[in-house]
Amino acid sequence: MGSGSSKVEPPVVVSSKIPLFCLKKLGPRHVLVAGGGGESKTGVLNLMQSYLITFGNRGVSKSTTPILAKLVETIDTDIYATMNMDVVCCSNPENGRYLIAAGHGQYCDVYETTGYRSAKDESDNDALSLAIRSVGRLTTSEKVESFQKCVRFDRSTAGKRVVTGGEDGRIRVWNTRALVEDRSPETVHDPILDIEAHKSDVFDIDIALDGRIIISVGHDGQAKLWDMNLGTLIREIPFPNECPTGYKETHGIFVTAVEFLDRTAPDALSLVPQPTSGPLRQIPGPAACARASLISLSADQTIQVHNLPFETRSPTMFLIKLFLLSLILYYVIWCLYLL
Template sequence: MRQKSSKAAICSIPAYCLRGIGCRHILIGGGGGSAKTGVPNQIQLFLLGYDSNFDLQKGIYESSNQMVARLSDVVDTGQSASMNMDCISLSDEPYYGRFLIVAGQDEFCALYETKHFSLSEMDGVVNFDRRFDAPSNLSFHVQELVRIQTDKHPGDDSYQKCVRLFRAGLDCNSPLKMATAGTDAFVRVWSIANVLRNVRTKNSFDRALFESGSVPVLRDVTPELEICTKSTSVDDLDVSPSGDVLATVLPDQTVLWDLSAFGKRLAEIPTRENGSEKALSNKFKVRSLRFANLSKNGTEINFVTAHNQRIRTSNEISFLCLWLFERQKGNCRMVGTKVAFKETVSCLELSECGRFSAVGSMGGSVALFDTLSLSPLSVLRQTHCSFVTALSFLPQRSCDVKDLGHIGETISHNLPSKRCFLPGICADFRCALVSVSVDRTIQVHQFPFPTQSSFSAFLFRLSILTSVLYVLLWTLFA
């Protein structure tokens, strides 16, 4: 069984960021920016499913195994395109449909909240014939809460480059926080509770950017923690599953920080001028970093980095590296490294379990790797016409069905308090991945479980081999 890749939908906007929300929806942000090109700036919500059409009056039903994405809601973001995004559940019971969405728009970070599920009558943006009546799409009721100025770089080139939502602990009830960084080279950690408290008390609002005046802008909110990286900018960041270690990707170095000790510097990824690891030489730089949920104890933290050439050449090459940070020793060492592409990496994403790593390239390729061994599982060459802007893994289980399919009391930082055994929309596959690009296509890549030879096939091959050996021996000694 080979991997399946399908064009699930075509966006009406260039897509720059992607996040999964719930068990069957994805969020896509992008647009034309502040330039008056006629391309709107939006956050689009898509419902993933299979291409099923039915007519209740005629009793006609058709279904296929083609994965499609139907547009179920659109959020207008004004004159700013969303360039980075994150999403997290506000409740340990996902069937309530309450999520927090954050999106970087220029020097601001916009916060949105979904109150509950709803039904949408919007037509899906899909390249398939609609011969039957399409049902209403399951959607969310999205409300914009506030915009916060998170980057204060002087001049017109101030913008937020990365954002992460996380909880300060493994419990679903742990305090919710947000880490932002951008062109001013500061990492700011915000308490979501304090931000929302500022909204409710209506402090220091600037409504000049909004015609309706209904959404406040907070310019002078004090973050809970501010880290000066002493660099020119922060290109990427991520937070460990336990919520106490933050990693920053800077132009000249990659640093780990201790959030539980007021942003204390923990370690730096080593570089080697004459070592055997080519990815650590000064000819390469870290493009992106993601923590892997692999270690069972809090003293060892794994993460994956993607490395690109500092100066692009005709012989392009990029690497993936797996790292282990030993907190007690304060030591950061490489576990393994492999070639990712003969191309330049554009984005990196890890599955929630941490076992799979996905990489997108500037040439439009998508590759899946085993995180522990960094061995390539599948490579889809130039599946997009242009560079891949974002990737997102789809969940294997459906956690949003109340009172059905829940066992145990296992608690995770962003999963429900009870483990779910109901299959997800891609449960027939080992894992499933969504990719977006500036070519405006949404693609779903489904990777099958490894096939094993049956016992009968083994006996058949054994009989063939035995027959061949018998003929050879009979020919030689007859």
């Protein structure tokens, strides 16, 4: 997204009344944010909110993508502020079925979307939404003061496994499918794997696309690769001596989450006549008007949209190339004439 400060401020599409800590895409046209005031008695609610990303914000000047975000769904998370979250599609995108894992203190609460529905936005207009309901809860730490720090679904299994990282330095792999099939709150779910990964907090985790390797980053400054099935350490990754210097100043305070928007909308392919052979016809998504678009969430309680525009060919460079080509052609013709 370039380096240094940008002259044009990115448009703010959401200004929240509560502190937000998490942001994830919920399909190609929705984003899910979450946060709150936690257990404090300040009156700040703990919420998960779904926004429909649509076009039509014509008031945003100098924006290549006039994006508008409409609040369409709100979930109360009781006394817990969601501090980490992940989302995975668990069926055909057109079915609107997703699993959501949210870190609530020592617990990982799992939610599901049951499909698309029509809802009312803040202006009481009809808007496309996803119906969200609770599935169950995993106790990711037996210690009350120990918090879940990060969570990630295994996308190779469409969310049948989920991995959590805790304040106790441990990585745990869970059978999400068992939780979905047995939703009784009395059922105790134990982790498939329990790995002593780091000496203190597990800051972040991710899973390879084939579901075979977990990477973890800890407060101890170490990054490690783990075998997803055996729980054994594959290797430690050395910290790079130099970090990239490219950056984009935005928000004015630290950014807590970023997500790339989709250039296509795979949840509506059946609405478009498709060819009998060859590639499928795609429907443009929120990022179709740019080389790349991402949304950023910050401690200033706003969500901004950032666009990387398509490269435009310079007419000056074209004329220079045409001039040089003409000179070469003239020289060749002149040489042939002398012969």
